[in-house]
Amino acid sequence: MPELIEIEAYRRLAEAKALGRPIAEVVAPDAWWLKGGLTAGALSDALVGRVFTAARRTGKRLLLETSGAGPLLGLRFGMTGKLLVDGTAGVDELIYSSNRDVGAWDRLMVVFDDGGDLRVRDARRLGGAELEPDEARLGPDAAGLTPAVLARVLGTSRAPLKARLMDQARVSGLGNLLVDEILYRSGLDPARPAGSLDPAEVRRLAGWIRRTLDRLGDLGSHAGEVGPARRPGGVCPRDGTPLVRRTIGGRTTWSCPTHQR
């Protein structure tokens, strides 16, 4: 599923291939996919004749700026959404998502004057598009999170550490698989109260967030150490302990009871 890492790949794709191309037409056949009262007609009126001028990202949201004082276009990809420009996908494979080439799953298509297009293909319709998204609703991006900022994110919260890290209003970009991987590497129990970490543990966690994002940046969220072991009968690749499966923060959570404390 797309997390920060995949959305960053989408951002780079959009930046490399979708900027500066005059928009001729917008096709948005699924009204449900348009958020915040947006309609296909309004979206078309807002974009046609303009060009995308910049591709930014906060957490899992992709932001496309438009020319001529045009609106900001915000795209969310849910867990099965893919970005394609001129038919080229931003990532090769998406775990939990079909990689079939089904045009009916295209929820948004921005057609350029030159005949190419930018489109979002989202089988499960969990993503969406909106104009002028509220940028203050998302916490600081997980990429570049310093120990000091992480300490503020965790605060004195008694919520499970994992739930706090997945709370997009506190820190944005981390999803279920990525958090399991980060906590596995950090040797921290996902069920620990978020505020119970001592300063050394906060520094350690911040370091593993950075290193995990760097390391998986070219491989994808699913390419972690613990990823392949997230299944019944899976054992810890590090010490061989059977992994424990729990629901934490409303999400299926796999962790090692031996080295995650």
Next chain:
DNA sequence: ATTGTGGCCTGCCCGC
């Protein structure tokens, strides 16, 4: 405010 829960979307996989 904080924390937890349930529902939504629908393709896919497993077992019968």
Next chain:
DNA sequence: TGCGGGCAGGCCACAA
């Protein structure tokens, strides 16, 4: 071979 049920997780509405 077809079918039904469970599962996946990001996000939101809602409750205590």
